[in-house]
Amino acid sequence: MSSLVFSSSIKPSTKNHERDRPSKHESSISAEKKIFNRNLCKSSPGFTVTNIATTKPSTVVPPSKNDSKLVAWTSVKQERWQGELHVQGQIPLWLSGTYLRNGPGLWHLGDYNFRHLFDGYATLVRLHFENGHLIMAHRQIESEAYKAARKNNKICYREFSEVPKPDNFLSYIGDLANLFSGASLTDNANTGVVKLGDGRVVCLTETIKGSIVVDPDTLDTIGKFEFSDNLGGLIHSAHPIVTDTEFLTLIPDLINPGYMVVRMEPGTNERKYIGRVNCRGGPSPGWVHSFPVTEHYVVVPEMPLRYCAQNLLKAEPTPLYKFQWHPESKGYMHIMCKASGKLVASVEVPLYVTFHFINAYEEKDEDGRVIAVIADCCEHSADTSILQKLRLQDLRSSAGQDVLPDAKVGRFRIPMDGSPYGSLKAALDPNEHGKGMDMCSINPNFLGKKYRYAYACGAQRPCNFPNTITKIDLVEKKAKNWYDEGSIPSEPFFVPRPGATEEDDGVVISIISDKNGEGYALLLDGSTFEEIARAKFPYGLPYGLHGCWVPKK
Ligand SMILES: CC(=O)/C=C/C=C(C)/C=C/C1=C(C)CCCC1(C)C
């Protein structure tokens, strides 16, 4: 039982995990197990995981033909687990290090069920690769929001869509004050995880206070990542650009609509101001879940889906949560010089909706002058309904129905000659990837540079959520798709082979939830896109969002 441990007060719903326990190899990983077991001796949480799949839908939905046991949209079964997995196929020996994936994996408190995918308390998954072996672990991140929710059996902070119920009017007034000071905002770091240039590993969400340092070996929550500067702000992009030499992010200004562009050096906690972009339209800045960079520029998107102060104050979720769609305000793309902080281009572009930018690069003329910036994103047809499609009840009840709105690889071309307009076009025929597109990654060595390949989730219809792993070739304008009926793969994450000269020489890691309720880690060859290995988990895990790679020290 050494590699399969239940924490004392979280009750697994069945004993099947024991039956499914993977075979163990006593190997170089025993030291890891010791560390893990030592940590288990610490205090354990005082709440019980109940089955949320029994809740009745609040809206009438057509009966689904689907008899799937998929667990992607149900809470993680237990607080934590660690063990070595049995590997089918061959993990390349060069793949040495740790893949971490973060996501909102716990969507209920006692009898109370969260409604939106983005509300769940953060679940961190670890895949440690060494000498062809694979150790998996998962663990909840101990944010203040999570600890308070466990202690009080109710939500205590403002999550993506949920707001704590005011006990009475006076406490509500207090709550408003807390909203403006940021005290009532969540620190539930459930969106992504990054490795800073100095080696620290930080879990992130969109609230600045939700930046939490974790130990990539034990998954221990170490503590808050405190920014030591006076730049302020309550929210930032969920996807900073992180390299070995810098951390770049955008801080939206909700009072004087605009964005501050900031940079932090490895080894420091101090963000330094690079420049500011003022919004050109709307009452507030557009949502900046992510943004891209080129070698010399920061691309600042101003999406017509904008933060909304009134919706922030509402106790019940609105159709667009904390946002509002302002087509009359138009959409823009701004280009800032990273070295000087100067705005070098600002263009109106067609309306767009995106969570994730894929990459960007500079287009040059024959004399080497930059004539345009190309920025690619997963674009949801300027249709905000994608946010509603990520409601848990919809995800659970509409599996197998063709309700996923169309998406494409949206390619912006932002001219640098002072023209007022930029263009947005599909980079390849969206039918190549079933008109579904999100959760992208690239070879990190091509960040900000002209690139050819992107990895993402596409669609094999009918479906209600992206269900393929797709390799996009932006030169041939073709896609290769991995698909397993009824399965939901998480973001394909590309790890380049050390010393590789080809852009797609590496592996793609994804975590799959299958229709039998099981789950496994999947490795595809980046070049052929053939499966090279898979390793089954003791039980399926909830869907997760974004990951990072921590190479072996
Ligand atoms: C999981 C994911 O992709 C996004 C999470 C976003 C969150 C938690 C956003 C939280 C927010 C608040 C709690 C109040 C302020 C606005 C906003 C940043 C949307």
Ligand SMILES: CC(/C=C/C=O)=C\C=C\C=O
């Ligand atoms: C999972 C997702 C969109 C899927 C739709 O096609 C978006 C996730 C956003 C946050 O990271």
Ligand SMILES: [Fe+2]
């Ligand atoms: Fe994201």
